[in-house]
Amino acid sequence: MNQTPETASNLLANPPPELQRILDDPRTTDEARQAVKEVSVVSPPPVQNGLASTPKEPNGTNHSGEGRLQIVNEHQEFTKQLSPYLDKWGLLDKGFAYDVVSVFGSQSTGKSTLLNRLFGTTFDVMDESKRQQTTKGIWMCPSTYGNTLVMDVEGTDGRERGEDQDFERKSALFSLASTEVLIVNLWEHQIGLYNGANMGLLKTVFEVNLGLFGGGGDSSKPKPQEKTLILFVIRDHVGATPVSNLTATLTQDMEKIWASLSKPSHLADATLSSYFDLSFATLPHKILMPEKFEDEVLELRRRFTDRSRSDYVFQPSYHKRIPADGVGFYMEGIWQQVLTNKDLDLPTQQELLAQFRCDELSAAVTEIFLASSKIVRKPVEAGQVVEGLGALMKDWLDTALGKFDRDASRYHAGVYQRKRLDLLTGLHASLSSLFLGQLKNLHKIETAKFSKDIVRGTKEVGYDFAKVVNEGSDNARQRFLDGAKEVKIDGTDWEYEHELALLDEDLKSIADRCRADETKKMVNTIERNVKRQLLEPVEVALSQPSVEMWNIVLKTYKQVNEDAEQSYLTKAKAYNCSEEENNAALLSLRARTWLSLRRKLEEQTSDATILATLRSTFEEKFRYDESGVPRVWKPEDDIESAFTKAKEETLSLLPIFASISPTSSSLLPTLPSPESTFDIESDPIPFDPSTAFVLLSPTKILSIESRFKREADAAYVEAKRSMVSSVAQIPLWMYGILIVLGWNEAMTVLFNPLYFAMILVLGASGYIILQLGLAGPLLQICKTVFYEVKRIATDKLREAFKELPENQKQQILNTPYLSNTLNDGLKNEERKKGDLINEKMIEK
């Protein structure tokens, strides 16, 4: 609020209460009454838009005639008018030939009065009748006595601002940093007080000043321009306490607060005198001793104007070395630095209390909150997905914040809001680990479920792999998203996208792995089919050796191979296999089908199989005639030439088995590369072009040939024997003799009722046996019984023979029938042994 102008006459006619009190006081001397009138007369004019009109000058005219300027207003904005005003005041072109002085002190301690008296400035002076703040913000006015810029600063500790010390800190720091001389204005009775003498404020300001403007390097040697003179002006000095005592107290206080400053580490050893010079002045009571006051003011003014004096205040070392035309910019810069400095944002008592209580309340609710969240922490850490975790967390948060709001909202609103935010951030931070844990667990569980879904899906009949994978993946993703959204707390910056991306990667790799397995399974099935399809044609072809044999085999192989590849490609579409995967699978399939063929051929060209084939071919040629009828060798037949022909023709087929050799080489398949799992080291034959098509080595051919020849020879011998036996059969006339000689016996039997009945029974039995088709089995049983009886009888005979003395043995051996029977028994035994050995060899 700016003061309303009042003339001296008005004031004297209607003096304000304070003025009236002084005037009415009987102790007031005439001089004092006169001084009161003078004070009233010099009340300053009103201020408009930061620029006051030119006041009445108490001690001469204003330096520029352009009044004063509010350089920082109540809203802490720095004026843009400083340079134009410096120009108007005639100071802009002064270079370094100017000085800056400012004042610091409690509100209404006569700062403006002192400045007006010292420099002839026109700052507002308090209206005694209202007793309220006069100077708001920071004002500047040129001195009437020399090129001095004088700054009047809003007083500290004013009731208008109450606990808000923000502006007084900023303005004090600004004054300290931008001026050469800082006048600390204080009543004599304030000396020795801590807050009363603004020591707390000075301490803060010194501290920040040191941090902000203290400079770097060697703190013990500050640059001259960094120094500032602090001039203590002790007001209303009555003289009871000697000046030396007052100055000593102030010096001690200053040293004390300097020592207690928390200095930047590089300025830890900096002393007060490195940055500040202290000076002192006293002024008597302005109202009670006006003349003396004026004299002292005059004397003090000389310290600002008389360069010859030793106590001249504007020493070059205090000058900031800023040319006058840069002062506007420089001061604005300092103000901006001061404004943005956070160190000055010190809390008020109310704020301190709020901080303390809010911290306490915050700690209490956090403790309860942590205890609640502990229940789920273990399961989450153990990898479990806690159902409804999001709702639980929201509930804990609401409870904690509700309690905090109820108790803390009664305190300083700003602090409460700040602390609430801190609390919320802390609680969110504590919950974020649960959030992340839950996401990880969801991820883990969903990947496991996905694997199971695929396994289950691929077990179903006629499953579509791509469908199984897509459905499983979509379900897992959806479940994860539902869980993640549920556990995310509103108002947090928590994200689940990263975990979702990891889940997608895992699902894909599982699907890829399963697809690879499925493809392998499919290739295995196709391989089995190939084997089955090759089995019969190859066996048939190789059992009927001819020059066309390999053509048939290879054509079949080619066809089966093409079918297999086509079958794979058709099925692979459903698996979403890539081109690369398809190529790899086809290569593997080719290698396997080739190996299947090769193995089958190896099996079909084993010694025993080839021998069997040759034997049957030989038998066909030797034992059957051209029309396929079994031959009964007669004495007139040419067994030798038939045998030789059949043997040679059969042997000529043997080289066909030696290697896969079609009539046209174009039928030979291209050899595939073996699979990576195939042990090529231990079995290189199937994939080596020089051996892959060879089935029998020359040595083997020779061995088979010789074995075959032996067998063929045996067949020849048998044929010969059969011819002899056919020659040795009973002649027909023998049957005629038998009938003639046995006629009587037959009639006897026919006409005897007993024999006839027996014949009838036997005939009927024979008929029934024939009708039921039991003749064969019965005959077999009879044969078996006969042979068994014969074998037992022979064994018994042999045992009995062994036990006989040697001479009797010899006798029996000379008996033809008995010796034959015994020899037959022995031969049978040997033959059996030989057959066994033969069978074993064939098996091998």
Ligand SMILES: Nc1nc2c(ncn2[C@@H]2O[C@H](COP(=O)(O)OP(=O)(O)OP(=O)(O)O)[C@@H](O)[C@H]2O)c(=O)[nH]1
């Ligand atoms: N006792 C006493 N009163 C004084 C003295 N100087 C000024 N006053 C009175 O103190 C009152 C305040 O004076 P101002 O000059 O406005 O004080 P200020 O410190 O500038 O006030 P703000 O700018 O509001 O902080 C006025 O009524 C002056 O008459 C002094 O030396 N002694």
